[in-house]
Amino acid sequence: MWRLRWQTVGLAAVSLGLALETLGFVLGWLRRQRRRRRPPRREVLFFPSQVTCTEALLQVQRQGGPQAAAAAAAAGPEARRAPGAALAAAPPAPGAALAAAPSGCLCPLPHGESSLSRLLQYVLSARSSLELCLFAFSNPQLGRAVHLLHQQGVRVRVVTDCDYMALNGSQIGRLRKAGIQVRHDQGAGYMHHKFAIVDKKMLITGSLNWTTQAIQNNRENVLIVEDEEYVRLFLEEFERIWEEFNPVNYTFFPQRK
DSSP: OHHHHHHHHHHHHHHHHHHHHHHHHHHHHHHHHHHHHSOOOEEEEEESOOOOOOHHHHHHHHHHHHHHHHHHTBOOHHHHHSTTOOOOSSSBOTTHHHHHSOOOOOOSSOOSOOHHHHHHHHHHTOSSEEEEEESOBOOHHHHHHHHHHHHTTOEEEEEEOTTGGGSTTOSHHHHHHTTOEEEEOOSSSOOOOEEEEETTTEEEEESOOBSHHHHHHSOEEEEEEOOHHHHHHHHHHHHHHHHHTOGGGOOSSOOOO
């Protein structure tokens, strides 16, 4: 009798284990299918941006790393209509990351959504790589975001203009000091690109220089798009410039003709 009972308990335990394993497989498959069905990200941001507090986004990044920031910045179409709704691993939605971040900030700035906070959310969604090709980069909030990504293991590479990287307030020196790879031009013309590539899947491009002046005062635009062909073309351009600006190619002592 006892043997029969133990056999029954053993079979029940095995059945429960198989059921849980199957449930995990099914849930994983459903998540993958949901991500595949998710429409590609497409958004246009216009500047000048309202000055808002972005500390909440950076707090999320510091506490949870790239995955937590991506999740905190994400929600489906419902969240686009209702800021602060439940979060999931999908595109950033207005207000989602800010609503998910720790509260209690006492700064006098507004704590709502802005074009700058949206741009920050997209940048902070990087999980593996971030390529930056920027003419001018002096905005401290974006600089802190890039620095945090580097600290959390995201591979960051920066291409910039040699003249503007030396101006007061430039973030380039700080990023270099943190160990981020930076390359710059040495030619007569400007390195005038303004684009970023997130995880080799998402393109951020437009007229905006990543400077506080441009963000708060200029009429600018930024396009965010997930499109394999456009990302491929911009990534090829980045890699071409990256190799062209390799320090081994610098000419410190011009050769006589």
